[in-house]
Amino acid sequence: MTDRRSFLATLAGLPLLSGVPTRLAARPTDRPAAADPRMPSQIRATGEAFWTELRKEFTLNKDETFFNTGTLGASPKAVQEAVIEHMRHVDRDIARWDYYADHENYFTGYYPEMQYRDRLAAVIGGKGKDVALCQNATFGMNFLANGLEMAPGDEVVATNMDHPGGRKGFDLRAKRQGIVVKEITLPDPATDLTPDQLVDLYLGQTTPKTKLWAIPHINSGRATRFPVERLCAIARERGIFSAVDGAQSIGHLAIDVNAMGCDALYGSPHKWLLAPKGNGVLWVRPDKQAALWSTIASSAWDDQEDRMYALMQMGTGNLSLLVGLGVACDFHRQIGSQKVQERIVGMGDQLREGLRKIPGSKIISPTHRDLTCASTVYGLSGKTGNQIQDFLWDRAKIRVRSMGEIGVRHTCHIYNSPKDVDRTLALLGELART
Ligand SMILES: Cc1ncc(COP(=O)(O)O)c(C=O)c1O
16 A cells, blocks of 8 residues: 555655555546556566566556547556545645645645646756746747747747647737738648748748747648747748747657747647646747746746746646646657657558558548658548548547548557557558448
């Protein structure tokens, strides 16, 4: 019991509290005890066996295959347990809360939460003091769109396929304060798109009035991986602020914000980083923080020492979600960002290879090596996205996401296996023949 309690306390980054009953004690007696959650560093197996063992750390139903992390990730047991255990702890032990500065707190909103910022920063190669924690990518984008100094007539370049959570804050500012959003039209399908073309498209909408480039690291509609390093370098040379939407890339690709060269990166760790739902991040380059106004103000809105904490003034929030976020960051880092990327982009490659062999299939995402990732949008001639989605679910409980008429989006993650990809390809081949 004590071991389990210290294990969970360690996961949660909490001091070991006396009198905290374990989850085992609270579990209904009619259910078999689930195995204690493991972190990746506790898995001894190597090669394919490592991934098979890792899959056991997820509670996804065994007969179901989930290929839609692009919408929302499935958290591992360790993350779930940390959140649930902490929520129980808060509601049980709240009377012990004494508000002394160096003692445990029971909610967020009034503290810098440095340990969680540090752990998230470690995933993206940055420093905790340059990270603000928020609810999701939409918050991060809005903090930039609303908080950066821009005058009427100043221009922002964005694409016609940006997710609303990576774009609409700029449209709001345009309508309210007269900035101008210049829109790039991306070629669709994106099959033959090249990195040079993407760079030219940004430059083509850029004028002396351009103040910001809104760049999706990977866009959600076509799973196009943008050449962010090149784009950010060009933006920097021209004094243009580069705002990268990492909703589809944090936890998917190995990221180092300094190598990327962006001025800001925001994202939704509840997707690829497999964090509890309702976690967001905004990283801002230190020399750009002073010029970024807070959007939501409470006690520390004007904190000059910790500029990113000034962006976290959202009032009372759920600390348990941050406890889970910390564990999700540790879980990811114990596998290693590079290893995750190689594994899941490898399955994306396998999928695209297999699709090329299916008559009537069409890859709608880019096929250029530098623009591909673990997500792929594809179609089958004569079939809608809904038909493909429903066929895979009805036949084999395989969940991909319909993208409407054109086809489906299929995202591979660490709880998927090359065998899952092969099974899906076999079924797609069958559907294509009907
Ligand atoms: C590229 C991109 N940006 C932003 C968002 C918005 O994410 P959230 O709803 O978590 O704020 C999404 C969500 O799918 C996305 O794919």
